[in-house]
Amino acid sequence: MYQHTDHPVIAFIGGGNMASAMVNGLVTHGYPPQSIIVADPNEEQRAMAVKRFGVDISPTTPEAVEQAQVVVLAVKPQVVERVAAQIAVMPSRGAKLFVSIAAGIRLSQLEKVLGFGTAIIRAMPNTPSLIGCGATAIFSNACTTEEQISMVTRMMGSFGICVTVSEESQLDAVTAISGSGPAYFFLLMEEMIRVGTQLGLSEQDALKLTLQTARGAANMAAQGEASPSQLRARVTSPNGTTQCAINSMQEDGLAMLIEHAVQAAHRRAVELGMSSDPARR
Numbered sequence: 643m644y645q646h647t648d649h650p651v652i653a654f655i656g657g658g659n660m661a662s663a664m665v666n667g668l669v670t671h672g673y674p675p676q677s678i679i680v681a682d683p684n685e686e687q688r689a690m691a692v693k694r695f696g697v698d699i700s701p702t703t704p705e706a707v708e709q710a711q712v713v714v715l716a717v718k719p720q721v722v723e724r725v726a727a728q729i730a731v732m733p734s735r736g737a738k739l740f741v742s743i744a745a746g747i748r749l750s751q752l753e754k755v756l757g758f759g760t761a762i763i764r765a766m767p768n769t770p771s772l773i774g775c776g777a778t779a780i781f782s783n784a785c786t787t788e789e790q791i792s793m794v795t796r797m798m799g800s801f802g803i804c805v806t807v808s809e810e811s812q813l814d815a816v817t818a819i820s821g822s823g824p825a826y827f828f829l830l831m832e833e834m835i836r837v838g839t840q841l842g843l844s845e846q847d848a849l850k851l852t853l854q855t856a857r858g859a860a861n862m863a864a865q866g867e868a869s870p871s872q873l874r875a876r877v878t879s880p881n882g883t884t885q886c887a888i889n890s891m892q893e894d895g896l897a898m899l900i901e902h903a904v905q906a907a908h909r910r911a912v913e914l915g916m917s918s919d920p921a922r923r
C-alpha cells in the first residue's frame with residue numbers, strides 16, 4: 643500500500659490512449675511511477691504501461707481502486723457506468739476522489755452510481771494531450787475540496803494546460819472549441835497544402851511550409867505579448883498580399899462559417915450528453 647501526502651496513489655481505470663498520455667505527463671514531471679496503478683483487462687496494455695512508465699498494474703478495477711486515493715475513470719463512455727457500479731459496492735470508495743474523462747458523461751450520472759456525497763471531477767482533455775500539448779477543462783462537484791481541485795489541475799497541467807469552468811454545461815462549449823478544435827486546424831492545413839500544390843509547390847514543400855507556419859503562428863500567439871487580432875494586424879500591410887487574402891476570407895464569410903461550425907459541434911455535444919443520460923432522454 644502506497645502512502646504519501648504529496649503523491650497520492652492514482653489508479654487509472656482503463657490504460658488506453660488518454661490514460662497513457664496522462665501517465666506520461668505525470669511521470670515526465672516527476673510523479674513517482676510507484677504511486678500510479680493502471681488497471682486494464684487487456685494484458686498488452688498492462689505490459690506496455692509497465693515497460694513505458696514502470697508503473698504498477700492490475701488486471702481488476704477493485705484491486706487498483708482499493709490502493710488509491712485518486713481514481714481516474716479513463717474507459718470509453720459506454721463502459722464508465724459499468725465500471726463505476728463495480729466501484730460503488732466497495733466500502734472504501736467514499737474517501738476517494740474520482741476524476742472522469744469520459745466524454746459526455748454528466749456528474750449527476752456518476753453521482754447516481756457512485757453515491758451522492760462522492761467527490762468527483764469531470765475533465766475534458768483533447769488529443770494533443772498525447773504529445774504533451776493538451777488543452778483540458780475541468781468541473782468539480784460540491785464535494786471536492788480546493789486541495790483536490792488544485793491537485794487535479796496540476797495533474798492535467800503535466801500534459802498541457804488546464805482551465806476550470808464554473809458551470810458543467812460549459813464543458814459542451816469546451817468540447818466544441820478545444821475538443822474538436824484540433825480537427826479545425828488540421829482542415830485548414832489540408833486546404834493550404836492543397837492550394838499550395840495547385841500553385842505549383844511540391845506536396846512535400848507545401849506540407850513543410852504549412853506545418854511550420856502553423857507552429858510559428860501558434861507559438862507567437864502563445865507568447866501572449868499581443869492578441870491574435872493584434873498579431874494579424876501587424877502582419878497585414880495595407881494593400882499587401884496578406885490583406886488581399888484576409889479581405890477575400892472576410893468577404894466569403896469566414897467568421898459566419900466558423901460560428902456555424904462551432905455551434906454545430908456544441909449542439910452535438912449537448913445532444914450526445916443527453917442521449918448518454920437515461921434521466922434526460
Ligand SMILES: NC(=O)c1ccc[n+]([C@@H]2O[C@H](COP(=O)([O-])OP(=O)(O)OC[C@H]3O[C@@H](n4cnc5c(N)ncnc54)[C@H](OP(=O)(O)O)[C@@H]3O)[C@@H](O)[C@H]2O)c1
Binds near residue numbers: 681683
Ligand atoms: N482520445 C481523446 O482524444 C479523448 C479526448 C477527451 C476525452 N476522452 C475520453 O477518454 C476516455 C478514454 O479514451 P481513450 O481514447 O483513451 O480510449 P481507449 O484507448 O480505448 O482506452 C480505453 C481502455 O480501457 C480499457 N477497458 C475497457 N473496459 C475496461 C474495464 N471494464 N476496466 C478497465 N479498463 C477497461 C480498454 O481495453 P479494450 O481496448 O480491451 O476494450 C482500453 O484499453 C473516453 O471516455 C473518452 O471519451 C478521450
